Amino acid sequence: MKAINIKEKFSKFHKNWHPHQIAVVDDMQVILAKLKGEFVWHSHDNEDELFQVIKGTLHMQFRASTGETGSEGGIRTEIVNEGEFIVVPKGVEHNPCTKNDEEVHVLLFEKLCTAHTGNVKHERTQTEYPKI
Template sequence: MKAINIKEKFSKFSKNWHPHQVAIVDDMQVILAKLKGEFVWHSHDNEDELFQVIKGTLYMQFRASSDEADSEGGIKTEVVNEGEFIVVPKGVEHNPTTKNNEEVHVLLFEKLNTAHTGNIQHERTQTEYPKI
């Protein structure tokens, strides 16, 4: 039982899209990640995900119905500012992105068995999260 300094933990890694585990709470894990650019469209069939923005602005894209879609055609984008969080429900296809070459720092809260990119295998898919 020790306080965890999030800024100090972020200083321990530099790679984008490579999550690092900082804590476990029951069957959930607390993850830190640095994001830059566009990730990969994916979903998690059985797990929700919580993304809290620690630094920067996250643009969470979702596949949308025709009445929800923005000008990108079939995509709805939710802007998540520093100090805010968003919950992505299980089964919802999503794609976290950043803009203007900004590096965004996020804290994620998800089940231990959550696959990084769901059923999608991609060059950015990580199978193990280093513990820091």
């Protein structure tokens, strides 16, 4: 048992959209990732995901339900600021992104079995997360 310095862990990698595992809690994993630009629309059928913003501003896009207010073009965006987190429930289609060329640092908490991009296969899909 040892304290984990999140800032130090972020300094160990530079690639965007490539999660790194920093801890395991029962059947859950704690992941760090650097995000820049737009990711991939996807959902996770059986797992929730928690995104905590450590640095920057995350724009979490969701497909808007019919008649939902505050959506544009069928997409609703939740702004998640530094120090805040958002939980994406299982089965909800989402697309994390950043704006204005900003690199955003996030901590994710999810089940070990969670596929990076759910059932979607994309060039950004990662199947293994380096442990740092």
